[in-house]
Amino acid sequence: MTATAAQTSPRKRRGNGAARRIDADEIGLDALVGHAGYAVRRFQIWIFQDFTRTLGDVDIRPTQYSVLTVIGANPGLSQMAVAKRLGIERARLVHLLDSLEQRKLVKRIKSKEDRRSHALHLTAQGATALAKFKRLAAEHERNVEEKIGKENREQLLRILAGFT
């Protein structure tokens, strides 16, 4: 009753009944092919690798880039606001900002209105650096386009727009 899948292509059959060499491309994924999550996971790994490689010279990872971009576009945000907007744990954002602040890209300014919170700003150096990061990120995006096609990338963005 359950699906059978082992025999992707019955080529190269050998006489002996025992195990034979199996090429990776003839291993069936069975139910996995119908799961969006599996494809998305594999794609996301590829994307992050390409991003990390393309921004390797400037040593910026995807999450760091997203934090810098949001702070750059919305100066003065609190850590809570940034964390909530990007779906990052606020505990995790602490370490991210520690790193970015050590690199003089971001500064935490004590808020006068709410002395619990910090207003986040890019440093002048951070703004300059972010401009460069954006150029490299655009280059990465062109790699994505080259990989899956221009129309497919746009459809992807449209389909997933609700999650941003």
Added chain:
Amino acid sequence: MTATAAQTSPRKRRGNGAARRIDADEIGLDALVGHAGYAVRRFQIWIFQDFTRTLGDVDIRPTQYSVLTVIGANPGLSQMAVAKRLGIERARLVHLLDSLEQRKLVKRIKSKEDRRSHALHLTAQGATALAKFKRLAAEHERNVEEKIGKENREQLLRILAGFT
């Protein structure tokens, strides 16, 4: 020259020039909206959460499910073959199999042809369990469909088919 983005909607302006309460939905993402990787990351987090929640009662995570599915569909594979097919580090697969073997879902059988490798098989208990996991995974997939739409899910699978 760089893009401006802070003012998503200029409502609720208050007289004072200082910081005001900022609702999460009015924080602009700036360049992030054009990045497929950001949308994919957010989507993947949602998918994994839903999968983990839907398969919560049976305590199976996405990676474990993928390993069980491939072994079930291709009995006798070596660890190397499974790792390569699923894009998992073979070092990581060792721990995954340790866990699955402890739970009596999978067994490692010493290969006669190549005494370095193990032939991986589901136990009878594992085969029964996998059938249940597949039913729950299908339920998760219906959640995905409900979330992004039937056609969008199919387009997604088609666009990302090359990464599986």
Added chain:
DNA sequence: AAAGATTGTTGTTGACGACAACAATTGTCC
């Protein structure tokens, strides 16, 4: 003023990708 909620912080846990090293075994090359 007291009680409760929020903000940033510290710490822990576990999943995960990436690497490096190693023993056992197999394949290759001369």
Added chain:
DNA sequence: GGACAATTGTTGTCGTCAACAACAATCTTT
């Protein structure tokens, strides 16, 4: 046939990341 290289599973480390829990300082509410 024997030295050398490659493969397989394993162990270990490192860094990223999501998920919690607890805490002090600081608002907010009542």
